Structure formats: structure tokens, C-alpha cells
Amino acid sequence: MKQFIAKILSHASVSDCFFELAFAWDAAAGPVLPGQFCTIRVSPYSAPLLRRPFAFSRYDEKTGVAAIAYKKRGPATELLSCKPAGGTINIIGPLGNDFFRFATAGYAHFYLVAGGTGFGPVAFLANHCAQRNLACTVVLGCRTRSQLPRLNLLPSVKAVVCTDDGSEGIHGTPLTYLATLSPMQYASSAVFSCGPAPLLAGCHEWALARGLSCFVSVEQVMACGVGACMGCAVRVTDAGANGFARACTEGPVFDSRRILWT
């Protein structure tokens, strides 16, 4: 992990609300794995004061290029969206744990479920699965067709698109699709999920009811991003952790059975 100033290599919209920002990675910060994130200081001025966390959407050790895919939401992402290729950003990363710290042996197939801003980390995860010959299906949910990120950001893996309004793919959410699967289809599978809390909770319940493992990346609001403030605390089932775990250092990826969902 390292703080550094990175050169922006490309910055483009990949749907009507998503941007992909690729930047030069400092090799001294170490390699990046799917599920990990960086924090970005978008302005040298006092506002917005806090760094903002973004999951990596790709990383290539050979070319030294990393990227994030983000949605414009408020002041920080608005400022970020104005940064041109050739400019710089202030990065700290890589931070947090990764999906592959959880054993992948014993699973024949992975459902990689993304909702909204979960697209970036799931695209990164799908590329890793493809490189390691791990069978996977990407299940991508968004509100409507125009918000669907360009699917060429995904490797050649099976992808199922779900839209809330039915304008593309399945009419419904990724949970609508999961509910249609038969025991033959989900046997020996595990779920990796990134996105809004109701989607993560739904994936957890779906997997639990079928005796499958589910790993989720939580999007807690973060202040320091490095374990110092407890601002990102998640309620967990193990009393040994005083009932809380820090999403920025012990997560953001958790075994869904460890999280107290209610």
C-alpha cells in the first residue's frame, strides 16, 4: 500500500452514468487483486475533505495500468468526472482484502453478481476467473438499458443482464434471475457479490437457503480508509471482534455468514 500521484491514462464514459478512469500504477505500491480498493483525494482544497473509496475494475501488472469504474453521485465524483486524461490523481492503495483470500477450491462455478457500482469489481473478478479457468457467470443488474456499462469491459464469460424496468435482458434484479436457477444449475457453486446492501443481503439469503457459500463486498461509508477511525464498522456475528469489523481493513469482502444482516 502506498500514497502516490498517478497519471490519468484514459477517462471515458461507459454508460450514461458510469465512467472508467485508467491510471498509471506505481509498482512500489504492490500488486492489486479483485475486491481491493483505493482511496482518491479528488481536490487539493479543503472540500471535499475526505478521500473517497473506489474498487479496482482492472489491473495489469505487465503494463502497469489500473482502473476504477464509478458513478457520478455527489461532489467528489462530480469533480473526478472533470479530470482529463494526462492529468493526475492522488491515490492510496491497494487497500482491503480480496475475493480470492477465500478458498476457491471445491467450487465448480461462481456466480459473480453486480448491482450498480458493483460492476467494476465484478468485471475485474470475471477477468481473474477467466485467466484461471474458473467457470463463472456474471449477473449484472441496473435500473435501465442506458445505464448498462459497455459489456466489452467483461471478458468472454457468460453474462446475464437484468434491468429494473425490463428495457434489457431479464425484467427484474439479479435476485430475480438467481430465483429461477435449479439445483442442477447451482450445484457446487459459490456467489461473489458487489453492490447495494439489499442486493448483498438477498444474495446471502439465496445462498444460505441452498447451502452455498456467499462472499460480499460491502460499500460502507469510509473516513480514513486505513483502520484508524471505526467509521466503516460492520456488525458481525463473532463476539471476539466486539461485534464489529472494519470494512476497510478486515473487509471490504466478507463471508456473508459473518455479517449481522438485521
Ligand SMILES: Cc1cc2nc3c(=O)[nH]c(=O)nc-3n(C[C@H](O)[C@H](O)[C@H](O)COP(=O)(O)OP(=O)(O)OC[C@H]3O[C@@H](n4cnc5c(N)ncnc54)[C@H](O)[C@@H]3O)c2cc1C
Ligand atoms: C470499498 C468501497 C468500494 C467502492 N467502489 C466503488 C466503485 O467501484 N464505483 C463507485 O461508483 N463507487 C464506489 N464506492 C462508493 C463511492 O465511494 C461513493 O460513490 C463516493 O464516495 C461518493 O462520493 P461523492 O462525494 O460523489 O458523493 P456524496 O454526496 O458524498 O455521497 C453520495 C453517496 O455515496 C456514498 N458515499 C459517500 N461518501 C462515501 C465514502 N467515503 N465511502 C463510501 N460511500 C460513500 C453514500 O451512500 C452517499 O449517500 C465504493 C465504496 C466503498 C466503501
Ligand code: FES
Ligand atoms: S474508514 Fe476508518 S476504520 Fe475504516
